[in-house]
Amino acid sequence: MIYFDYQSSKPVDPRVIESMLPYFDKKFGNPSSLHKIGDEATEILDHSRQAVAKFINAKPEEIIFTSGATESNNLALIGFALRNKHKGNHIIISEIEHISLHNIAKYLQKNGFEITRVPVDFYGQIDLDALKDSITDKTILVSINYANNEVGTIQEIAEIGNLCRERGIAFHTDAVAAESQIHINVEDNKIDLMTLSSNDIYGPKGVGVLYIKKGLRLNPIIIGGGQEFGLRSGTENIPGIVGMKTAAEIMEKEMDSEIATLKVYQKKLIQGVLDNIPDSYLNGHPEKRLANNVHFRFDGIEGESLLLALKDKDISVSTGSACSSKTLEPSHTLIALGLVHEEAHGSLQLTMGRFNKPEDIDTLLNLLPGVVKKLRGLSPLYKES
Amino acid sequence: MIYLDYNATAPADPEVIEAMKPYFNELYANPSSIHTPGQKAKQAVEHSRAILAQFLNTRVDEVYFTSGGTEADNLAIKGLAFSRNKRKKIIYSSIEHHAVMNTCKYMAKFGYEVIAVPVDKYGVVDLDFIRDKIDDNTLIVSIMHANNEVGTIEPIKEIAQIAHKYGAVFHTDAVQTVGKLRIDFKESGIDMLSLSGHKFYGPKGVGALIVKKGLRFDPLLHGGHQEKNHRAGTENVPGIVGLAKACELAQKEFPQEEKRLRQLRDKLWREIDSRIPEIQLNGHPETMLANTLNISVKYVEGESLILNLNAAGIYASTGSACSSGSLEPSYVLLAMGIPAEVAHSSLRFSLGRWTGQEDIDKVIEVLPGIVEKLRAMSPLYKK
Structure with missing residues (x-):
């Protein structure tokens, strides 16, 4: 099996699994318990918070563990909006946010908030002027992803951060696609709220983080026992949190060498595809893109047929x-980039990661031109130019 | 020791841990992906759902996975309240877990009248008090199945009957009883039931809300289409598999x-x-x-x-x-x-x-x- 879908889900690093295992049945305590087993759990919870804080240059008390990125996005937007609505009811997001963010924005819209969706250029970069222009005195929050989860375009985060800080507006960024590819510094980039996922740095599913800059006030979404500084109730998922800690520590150390490898793969894939497959194009930015991401479109074929043809060859894309x-709608991200429906439907996303081997790239490059040609042969729409 | x-909290059973292991780095795909590994992950989630359904005697489509008991309690009470707006009374007991108690109290901010039912010296809720307070304006009665501190088991069947007489929904926080007592969801008259994995030898970070078919409720977490649009977020596949294994083990003992x-x-x-x-x-x-x-x-x-x-x-x-x-x-x-x-x-x-x-x-x-x-x-x- 060759796996090119690291953006959807990543395997947990074996070192991460090893670190988690004792916390399932040996050091299994509830941090709220007063005895030694509970104390051990509290201790590792604190260590994990420190490790994740260090990973993004935050303070430990600015790290809230959640059940994943979707929950973090919900807490960031809904929690902030409801707590700060006396200051204004306007929120700005981009057109190419993750679906969770879009749906959260729709929910807030139904509940009396005004949402502006800032457009992006053909490469997927936020139009900074449009962002500036859309700010009103009712704007309380801007939420722009650090890098896009589909085409991998990296945003000018520092500029957006600066702009928001100058205008006294909170800035949230969903950094899930970026966290394995960019050393993130929340302080330097003036980020107020940031979503992280454990799985996206090779940690377990079911764990995430919301970074909340000290001083910012939010309403909790899940209430109860008052864990996580009152912002997220429920017994802490200690094995999962320990897994995220280990994943962050490994990622911090290995990110640079990993990016170097991924860049080689990326270059080879882009060249190999564009040179050997006629009428193929790269979606997204040629340079300002995540090293693990390539995203193509091919005239005259459906991305889904391509996916199924590769599935038969045991390649996951x-x-x-x-x-x-699950929906038949074309990607909202590609449409926002200005692609028409047929172009968006003819797209293929390949995301690579820690466990890909050079041979994976070779295998794909050997197969893909033939697969595309065969599918195009079946298409009444395609005529070679 | x-x-x-x-x-x-309980340690996860070694068999639970073994069952989870392959889903960390072999069958690790996202269940929403349409490629082969994604479909295998999806199958694991759906198989686990069927195990829970069988264990609690519910329909498969009545099982919604969450990140734990607290989220399930929040989802039940807020989800129900925010999907309806006519009935404005919430009844819970004075010995509920904080997850239920604080959620019910929170609803007071949204115009709900929230009433705490007293208990007797044994910790049993006062059924006459419920009968006295409940009316056609009551949205939900939330009474725990058994108390976490003293272990008293509440007469949930009778409470369900009282609730249903007035068209109210009966929710029970069964975090302390799932895996310890046999629960027959269909027969008990429960409309919504919260459970948590780590209280009966499953992993932490996973739980479920069982919701009687046909009952409408809003999601708490918005985003992707997971859990039939009622709980967004990539499924915690290893956790869900571990939870199902915990149910199988409990069933056996x-x-x-x-x-x-x-x-x-x-x-x-x-x-x-x-x-x-x-x-x-x-x-x-x-x-x-x-x-x-x-x-x-x-x-x-x-x-x-x-x-x-x-x-x-x-x-x-x-x-x-x-x-x-x-x-x-x-x-x-x-x-x-x-x-x-x-x-x-x-x-x-x-x-x-x-x-x-x-x-x-x-x-x-x-x-x-x-x-x-x-x-x-x-x-x-x-x-």
Whole structure:
């Protein structure tokens, strides 16, 4: 099996699994318990918070553990909006946010908030002027992803951060696609709220983080026992949190060498495809893109047929976000980039990761031109130019 | 180590851990992906859902996975309230877990009248009080299946009947009973039921809300289409598989394990009651979880008892782990009419799968000496 869908889900690093295992049945305490087993759990919870804080240059008390990125996005937007609505009811997001953010924005819209969706250019970069222009004196929050989860375009985060800080507006960024590819510094980039996922740095599913800059006030969404500084109730998922800690520590150390390897794969894939497959194009930005991401479109074929043809050859790829793959709608991200429906439907997303080997790239490059040609042969729409 | 705090959390069973392992780095795909590994992950989630459904006698499409019991409680109460707007009364008990109690109280901000039902000295909710307060304006009655601190089991079938008479929804926080008592969702009249994996040897970070088919509720977390649009977020596949395995294991040990724990617990109470003067049992003498023993050791602080037992390698609790951090006496015991000073002297032992005869014997051996020592230092105690 060759796996090119690291953006949808990543295997947990064996070192991460090893670190988690004792916390399932040996050091299994509830941090709220007063005895030694509970104390041990509290201790590792604190250590984990420190490790994740260090990973993004935050303070430990700015790290809230959640059940994943979707929950973090919900807490960031809904929690902030409801707590700060006396200051204004306007929120700005981009057109190419993850589906969870879009749906959260729709929910807030139904509840009396005004949402502006800032457009992006053909490469997927936020139009900063449009962002500036859309700010009103009712704007309380801007939420722009650090890098896009589909085409991998990296945003000018520092500029957006600066702009928001100058205008006294909170800035949230969903950094899930970026966290394995960019050393993130929340302080330097003036980020107020940031979503992280454990799985996206090779940690377990079911764990995430919301970074909340000290001083910012939010309403909790899940209430109860008052864990996580009152912002997220429920017994802490200690094995999962320990897994995220280990994943962050490994990622911090290995990110640079990993990016170097991924860049080689990326270059080879882009060249190999564009040179050997006629009428193929790269979606997204040629340079400002995540090293693990390539995203192509091919005239005259459906991305889904391509996905299924590669599935037969035991290669796993994606046509876009896994979270919206069930719908027949074309990717909202690609449409926002200015692609028409047929172009968006003819797209293929390949995301690579820690466990890909150079041979994986070779195998794909050997197969893909033939697969595309065969599918085009079946298409009444395609005529070679 | 002698761990007697199973109501706070339990270790995951080795079989649960084994079942989860392949889903960390072999079958690790996103269940929403349409490629082969994605479909395998999807199958694992759906197979687990079927196991839960069979275990609790629900329909498969009545099972919604969450990140735990607290999220399930929030989803039930808020989800129901925010999907409707006519009925404006919420009834819960004064001994609910904070997850239910604080969520119900929160709803007061949205114009709901929230009413806490009192309990008797055994911790049983006052059914007449419910009958008196419930009306056609009542949205939900949320009463826990069994209390986490004292173990009292509530008459949920009767409560469900009362609720249904007025068209109200009956929710029960069954975090302390799933895996310990047989639950037949269909037959019990429950409309919504919350459960948590780590209380019955599954992993932490996973739970479920069971919702009777046809009952509409809003999601708490918005985003992708997971859990039939009722709970967004990539499914925690290993956690879900672990939860299902925990259900299978619990199913196998019904009813012998309950009998075994009851014998151990009864022995523990009998022996310490005969050796330590002026102690009392908190909770119902019969209708009580087989694994739970909550006592008050008069003239001694529960916290001192915990710390002294801790030094002897015995890990117990003063009550709910979630409120152990506070200096307030247990609100559950206060609600049962127990005076504050007696509530302060409470000690909870909760037994589980790995509690053996020798563990109980050790407590019986050690506890009287600890109590004697602490009482000797107490200005309140006179022999």
